[in-house]
Amino acid sequence: MKTVRLNQETIASLLDDLLKRSPNSYGKYENAVAEIISNVRSKKDEALFAYTEKFDHAKITDKTVQVTQQEIDEAYERVEPALLEVIQKALVNIRSYHEKQKRQSWFCSDEKGTMLGQKILPLQRVGVYVPGGKAVYPSSVLMNVLPAKVAGVEKIIMTTPPGKDGSLNPSTLVAAKEAGVDTIYKVGGAQAIAALAYGTQSIPKVDKIVGPGNIFVALAKKAVYGQVGIDSIAGPSEILVLADDTANPRYVAADLLSQAEHDELASAILITTSEKLARQAKEQISEFLKVLSRREIIEKSLDHFGYILLADTMEEAIEAANAIASEHMEILTENPFEVMTKIRNAGAIFIGESSCEPLGDYFAGPNHVLPTNGTAKFFSPLGVDDFVKKSSVIYYSREALHEIHRDIIQFANCEQLTAHANSIAVRFEKEEKQ
Numbered sequence: 001m002k003t004v005r006l007n008q009e010t011i012a013s014l015l016d017d018l019l020k021r022s023p024n025s026y027g028k029y030e031n032a033v034a035e036i037i038s039n040v041r042s043k044k045d046e047a048l049f050a051y052t053e054k055f056d057h058a059k060i061t062d063k064t065v066q067v068t069q070q071e072i073d074e075a076y077e078r079v080e081p082a083l084l085e086v087i088q089k090a091l092v093n094i095r096s097y098h099e100k101q102k103r104q105s106w107f108c109s110d111e112k113g114t115m116l117g118q119k120i121l122p123l124q125r126v127g128v129y130v131p132g133g134k135a136v137y138p139s140s141v142l143m144n145v146l147p148a149k150v151a152g153v154e155k156i157i158m159t160t161p162p163g164k165d166g167s168l169n170p171s172t173l174v175a176a177k178e179a180g181v182d183t184i185y186k187v188g189g190a191q192a193i194a195a196l197a198y199g200t201q202s203i204p205k206v207d208k209i210v211g212p213g214n215i216f217v218a219l220a221k222k223a224v225y226g227q228v229g230i231d232s233i234a235g236p237s238e239i240l241v242l243a244d245d246t247a248n249p250r251y252v253a254a255d256l257l258s259q260a261e262h263d264e265l266a267s268a269i270l271i272t273t274s275e276k277l278a279r280q281a282k283e284q285i286s287e288f289l290k291v292l293s294r295r296e297i298i299e300k301s302l303d304h305f306g307y308i309l310l311a312d313t314m315e316e317a318i319e320a321a322n323a324i325a326s327e328h329m330e331i332l333t334e335n336p337f338e339v340m341t342k343i344r345n346a347g348a349i350f351i352g353e354s355s356c357e358p359l360g361d362y363f364a365g366p367n368h369v370l371p372t373n374g375t376a377k378f379f380s381p382l383g384v385d386d387f388v389k390k391s392s393v394i395y396y397s398r399e400a401l402h403e404i405h406r407d408i409i410q411f412a413n414c415e416q417l418t419a420h421a422n423s424i425a426v427r428f429e430k431e432e433k434q
């Protein structure tokens with residue numbers, strides 16, 4: 001983990017470094033992913049199962065690809081009752097947070113005889129990708145599925161990579177059942193995204209694909225965009241801790257490590273005005289690393305994408321944090337609410353020392369599928385809006401149209417689109433002749 005003084009040069013080089021983690025910088029995998037998509041598109045199940053054998057070392061067939069009721073029942077028997085209870089409690093929080101995001105269709109009319117509105121409808125068929133290569137993510141099942149349920153999506157199809165024995169983790173299955181997934185398929189990676197986008201004999205084509213994943217999943221989602229809808233491309237996890245000398249270095253270290261353990265490409269950044277805190281947090285990181293199980297992943301992530309930035313003032317620290325636009329931002333300062341008002345760019349903001357990032361990953365309610373790689377400047381967290389579409393609704397009475405028909409004809413003529421003008425004029429031929 002590098003410690004550097006924050007200035008124009010160091011922030012520019014850090015931003016360059018972080019962009020290396022973006023799917024846009026992984027051109028070298030683009031051809032491989034394009035080939036996987038093209039093969040699944042043309043050879044369907046045959047290619048899907050061959051890639052599952054190649055990358056996941058699991059033998060899957062058309063008889064075993066879909067999770068059965070028996071497998072779900074067995075999963076319930078294997079999951080600890082205490083874990084099931086936690087999943088159910090988290091589910092209530094996540095659902096009630098997303099209920100507040102729900103928007104209604106609206107219509108408004110006026111006395112001239114017009115009615116305008118917006119009709120909001122849930123998507124019909126959605127594919128949810130749940131990652132499963134390096135870790136198991138029942139929490140991501142809840143985060144992806146619950147907003148779709150709240151939106152009213154008719155059919156939710158989930159895919160996740162199988163283990164070598166061709167089975168799925170019981171906690172993933174139980175979370176899927178509790179959240180209300182309709183069908184689960186045991187496939188992952190770019191091949192699963194291709195199957196959802198184009199359909200195979202076993203897997204139906206969907207309207208939109210959501211969910212995070214590794215670089216192969218992200219590139220595949222990018223490649224099928226347009227054929228189907230996608231959510232934002234949530235890549236490797238990120239955390240940025242903004243701290244002053246009032247922060248507890250042990251908490252700072254623990255929170256940075258919590259995201260570094262996701263992936264070698266994950267990023268953990270501390271921006272602080274306190275040299276003492278920087279030093280102590282670094283010492284604590286070394287202490288924790290001695291006992292953490294994913295030490296190898298963490299070390300790679302911190303070596304490549306871990307930074308401690310020393311800022312002269314909190315204003316400078318905030319400016320740098322806004323430029324980085326991290327997926328998660330923790331504010332551990334004397335006046336965290338005041339600092340929060342100055343944050344423009346972050347996927348999720350955690351205020352104060354009792355609001356650590358994993359609280360959001362698992363339990364508080366807001367979604368943990370968040371924009372990464374600086375895309376928090378224009379993308380938002382996954383939410384109910386990702387699972388609805390809108391249609392505009394327009395009604396004008398004859399009288400209302402008559403009142404403004406000449407305006408439209410003039411506008412259309414200005415664009416030399418005489419058929420447009422005619423479509424209006426033809427309705428008032430009689431009046432014009434009189």
Ligand SMILES: NC(=O)c1ccc[n+]([C@@H]2O[C@H](COP(=O)([O-])OP(=O)(O)OC[C@H]3O[C@@H](n4cnc5c(N)ncnc54)[C@H](O)[C@@H]3O)[C@@H](O)[C@H]2O)c1
Binds near residue numbers: 032140368
């Ligand atoms: N933003 C979020 O909400 C969120 C949540 C959870 C996880 N994540 C991120 O998602 C990612 C999960 O990655 P993962 O690897 O654990 O699971 P994953 O399911 O995304 O990827 C595993 C799949 O990758 C494919 N694959 C592996 N090596 C390949 C190769 N050489 N060529 C082609 N395909 C290959 C395999 O098919 C495998 O099924 C991590 O980066 C993690 O940080 C993000």
Ligand SMILES: N[C@H](CO)Cc1c[nH]c[nH+]1
Binds near residue numbers: 237
């Ligand atoms: N922090 C991840 C998103 O970047 C989500 C997650 C799932 N489980 C634990 N964490």
Ligand SMILES: [Zn+2]
Binds near residue numbers: 237258259262361
């Ligand atoms: Zn996490």
